Amino acid sequence: MAKTADDDTAEGIASTDLVTEVEAGPALSVPDGPMAAWLEDHFEAYADEPAALIREGDSFEDVRFAELLEEARAVAGGLLELGLEPGDRIGIRAPTRYEWSVADVATHLAGLVLVPVYPSFSADQATHVVDDADASVLITEDDYPDELEDAVDEIVPIDDLPTAEPPELAGYDADDDEPATIIYTSGTTGDPKGCTITHRNLLAATAMVDERLSLESGNVGTCFLPLSHIYQRVGNYYLWGTGNAAAFMTVDDLKDELGMVEPELLVTVPRVYRRVYAGIQDQIAEMSGAKRRLMEWADGVAKAYGEGRSEGESVSSALAAKHALAEKLVFSTLREELGLTQVEYALTGAASIDADLLHYFWGLGIPLVEVYGSTEVTGPSTMNKPDSFRAGTVGYPMAGSEVGLAADGEVLYRGPNVMEGYWNNEAATADSIVDGWYHTGDIGEFDEDGFLTIVDRKKRMAVLDTGKNVSPNRVETALNRDRFVADSMAIADGRKFVTALLQPNYEAVLDLATDEGIAFDESATERDDSEEVVAVDPALLEDDHVHERFETALESANETLASYEEVGDYRLLERALSVDREELTPTLKKRRPTIEERYADRIESMYAE
Template sequence: MALPSLATTQTEPGSPPPARTLRSVPDGFVPAPLRLLQTAERLGKHPAYFVREAQGWQATSWQDYAQEVRQAARALLSLGVQPGQAVAILGFNRPEWAVMAFAAMAIGALPAGIYWTSSTKDIEHVLSHSGAPVLLVDNEERLTKALACRERVPSLQHVALMKLQGPAPAGTLGWEAFMARGQGSSLDAELDLRLAAIRAEDTGSLIYTSGTTGPSKAVVLTHGNLSWTAATLRHTVAATEHDRVLSYLPFAHIAEQLGCLHNQACSGFTVYFARTMEELGDHLKEVHPTIFFGVPRVWEKMQAAIEDKLKQATGFKAVMARWALGVGREWHAQVLEGHTPGFSLRLQKRLASRLVHDKVKTALGFDQARLLISGAAPIAPDKLRFFTGLDLVVRELYGQSEACGPSTLSLEGQTRLGSVGKALPGTQIRIADDGEVLIRGPHIFQGYGGQPEATREALEGEWLRSGDLGHIDAQGYLFITGRKKDLIITSGGKNVSPGNIEAALMDTPLVEHAVACGDGRHFLTALITLDNAALSAFAQAQGLPGNVDLHEHPAVLKALQQAVDHVNEQQARVAHIRKFAVLRQAFTIEGGELTATMKVKRKVVIDRHASVIDGLYASAAADRPA
């Protein structure tokens, strides 16, 4: 099943992306589908996953999960799917997504996830590039997009649907009809042969990058990459079948795919599939996860909601809340530095936990959480410090699709706010002369499908050029300071990393997103979008009438200028924001300004608002005396 080398071969349209020879085969290699079957045999009737129905959370056992995977694998065999071919999956997280992914891997094929927010153009790109003969779709809206490009993708032969209400449209297979093709045992022998033939160097998954700078590239991950990373995470976080995890981030993203597919198969924990992103808060209170992974925007929204509640508190409750927050911050500031809190602080902490902390955790659904993680994008240390006030330590993880997900993780006893933690066992990290973070280990990808030049640019021998800038302190903690490609080089030749500036701006109450600009200019400017909830609260507090334009109201602009001035005080003079513009339209995934994990696509934003940016510099020139 080994395919031609990525470094030398271009794929033809409609052909599967090739694999690259694995640099090191992990010890004790077990491919993910076999690991799942082994876990199912061990856990039997223990719940593998839950789905939120009208009557509550409905469980499916591990033994039934394994049977679904085997039946779906036989169905794919009946459709003629060959080893090395891709099976595309488009939709929100559901059991059918996971079943299809494992079924594809079990027969030597590979899942190619498509973000549920993708446009018709993006869907066509993944289908064409992967050459997938089978596509699984979750709802009518996304099916319409997929069918719109079907004629332009000749490799696509079958379109199957996840569980839907009503009959399947003509030319598609409903889930029941698809699974019916795998009934019986006539294809079991072929399935077992395919499963036994999987090697560590075979491609196990295609992760299409979210495309912050252009069309998505196919990150080729082998079964060896995936198996090693899942096993390493399992041991690092000590995950077991007693853990509960909520699945809500896109399965097309490596973080969710590794966490709720590969790591689950390895560890045996129970996955709860969120019904919608909007119901995440309710689901947390119902599930009480023991492990929770959130992107920074999730934590930021949570913080904003909590702060809003705190502002509404009055009298004794308000005094108690402020006191408990202070105790929590002081306690964890000492613990995170390795100190043992004194008797007085221990006493205050017990009281604060009983009166405030425990109640807040229960209200959030984190009362049983033993590991809270933030990853996929930078998060401001002040936000992490806020949660320590609630006796919640959110630990950072650092990684990328090209490293099969994580390369570092902050753990209990090894957490420093502002750092993304230490390297995972078996992973090596060093800093290049220009400040770029380089990573080496069994989890490093094999290349970009059909893009040998991009592959050569990303790899320096066995080292992955992460594209991130950072430094490692004397204790081995990694700090990320920005993206190499995002560096702003001013007209005076000064290099400025915008990441920390933007994070600091977004940490101020009114700002939702900020993009620093100034490449080739003599000073920095910023584009800002406002947080609607914070804006409404500000208007109410200021007594502003409801019929005014808040985006340009003098009181709002004054508050923003004060926030910018405060951020400037923390930066070198060359990194000061001299001018800013408030954009009326929020950045959204659907609008193309955010990735599926809610990172800002800086190039998209800057290109779209070039005239606004030019106006900022033109006005500055006009302000200068003749």
């Protein structure tokens, strides 16, 4: 029998002192667990259908549900032969790959608790995770820090997972409210905290996504985001629960692999969509004459059409005709070049995305919707729906859940996917979950139709020395709209006015240097494994032509901001913010204290009298 979400009424909850406004999602039936039984039921139901696509040379090969289940059972047996007992924690430190998911399913079957360790964690952070979780075994690739060898009893190579004839697997007897996984959040400060996620949490989150999407079986979804993060992992569970395949891809080869796979479901983050859009804008900038005018016209049509769809109103017949023409002349070709011809749903989560970008992709024919949530709620808490969305908002509450606002505007969340608590940290749990409500730390507001807008992180809200409140997120969103700005960080708290550190779109700057004949040290240009430029000669960024272009970007951003939010000065960064330099978390959130300390001189120079 299915379990249903709590049926407390919004009126009853709103009468408490804690919550001032409440919006509730539709009813939800959470499947019976545990995860082992749920996975087996679905894997057997879709036994002959593809469960995974794996890159083999120049093509992708299918792995059937029956094959994946057989592999996972054997690995479950192998892990138990290491002496592990049901309920024991086992770490996994590896990038996203098929074997990661085999281990994931295997631990559910064996009744073990999987503890992901981000490969980008420092040796101290990784050691903290396995120590805090008391994990005695670690599955990993070869390049692990030496400190981890001393922190666990056994290292298991992910390329050679142990196998054995499985005994009676204890995972089928696990209680729905027992821990299924412990996921350590990559916070911007302090040691990572372990979110204790139960079987019921995972099943509820998966059912919530299923209520919002309607993907039929036999299709393909992407899997290239970190499986160490709950977002991609729940995405895979959703795919498997609906009889669809997860295509294991790599970020470095994403463009080619999207064309090879042609997915129906795209699961990714704003940075990927921004990169795609910036690439299109760079192509347009290199064009001339009628072709450039056509592309610029189509760009405007896409945004106007997407904005019309976002407001839930029928677009005018004139705009519909323009869109049909742009579809024929431009959009269909662009989708083919991007490998997105079959996309039915495109999800974006883990960070905010600009409404203009959402409008553009909708106009392009890619139904892009924003998901809002966190590890503490096993992924989703609100989500737009393709047939009911509003760009600039994060949608409305997931089925079976409630979203409330505290008196200070903090977003509160309650539902069957809220974690049990922080592992080994009762104090942090008590601070975060009060009367069943998870305190998100975000400031938000509802519109008249119940769509939620996230204003900023509660701790990030800045107050100028004039007393005016500034949302750094709002300022950064305005700056990031310009194709020459890859990322930005607003500085405001306690200051006279707002300033910003800007990470340029280095490709665009290099193109400008070529066009204007700017001399610079080309040997200082650095590229990452995906050939994206991540550093340039600092002298290049001091050129007058470059500064003129960024002054234009600043003026455009300031036109959309209140007078007290306007950016008064900026500094350009010659090197991209990165996880390796501990400026970004593994989920690409900025570590502001680190960045502010590293660039303190530049920041202070903007406020010098």
